[in-house]
Amino acid sequence: xxxxxxxxxxxxxxxxxxxxxxxxxxxxxxxxxxxxxxxxxxxxxxxxxxxxxxxxxxxxxxxxxxxxxxxxxxxxxxxxxxxxxxxxxxxxxxxxxxxxxxxxxxxxxxxxxxxxxxxxxxxxxxxxxxxxxxxxxxxxxxxxxxxxxxxxxxxxxxxxx
Numbered sequence: 001x002x003x004x005x006x007x008x009x010x011x012x013x014x015x016x017x018x019x020x021x022x023x024x025x026x027x028x029x030x031x032x033x034x035x036x037x038x039x040x041x042x043x044x045x046x047x048x049x050x051x052x053x054x055x056x057x058x059x060x061x062x063x064x065x066x067x068x069x070x071x072x073x074x075x076x077x078x079x080x081x082x083x084x085x086x087x088x089x090x091x092x093x094x095x096x097x098x099x100x101x102x103x104x105x106x107x108x109x110x111x112x113x114x115x116x117x118x119x120x121x122x123x124x125x126x127x128x129x130x131x132x133x134x135x136x137x138x139x140x141x142x143x144x145x146x147x148x149x150x151x152x153x154x155x156x157x158x159x160x161x
Contacts, residue, residue, distance in 0.1 A: 004093040004127030007100045011133070014142045018135040025129050027097075029062035036123070036132055043132075044116055044124040044140070046099040048087055049079035055087055057103035059144070060113040064153035071111070071152045094127040102143050110147040117141060117149075 003020060011018055023036035033040040040063040047058045047066055056079055058066055071079055084096050090106050091099055101124050103110040116122060122140040123132045135143075 002126065002128065002131050003133070004100065006093050006105050007102065007127055007133065010102045010105050010143055011135075014139070016135055016139045016143060018133050018139065020126060021123065021132040021134050023130060023132065027129070032125075032129075032132070033062055038123050038132075041115075042119045042121060042123055044101045044122055046101050046103065046125070048082040048084060048099065050082040050086075051077050051079050053077060055082055055090070055108050057099070057101070057108050057110045058113070058152065059101040059103075059110060059116070059147065060153040061115055061119075061155075063156055064113065064115065065156050067152050067154060074150055074152060075111075094125075095129055098125040098127055098129050100125050100127060100133075101147075104146040110144070111152065112144050112147040112149050113153045114149050114151050115153065 021036055026032040026035050029043055029045040033043045041061045043062040044059050045062045049056045049058055119137055121136050123134050126133045
């Protein structure tokens, strides 16, 4: 697949300068960062949430955990993790589990964790499990200008074996 048409359209509309980074097939964001040999803090992952009002996308670094209670208090909504297979019809040009962060382009409310703004550059899923989009943080922020920005995640503790 490479890059989804929606992602490509968003990048073009924003006048973003980006590169596509190919990597071996991966199953989750930490594996993606490892196989692509990039810092996990710079890989933006998209977590889909839902409640009775509908779906919400939360975008945060792959090295972070979502703090649902924080999102509940910030949004006034009792959001829970959504099943990605249920929103397949929304992201028709993406593989299941390879959701790009600019979900406003898919008509979905999007929340972005402020910690991404501190990175020098950002990577994110292009719509499949083998391609990332890489761009400078200011370009990423332009893509995400319709997203609500706040702090709703914390860095995972890494354990050494």
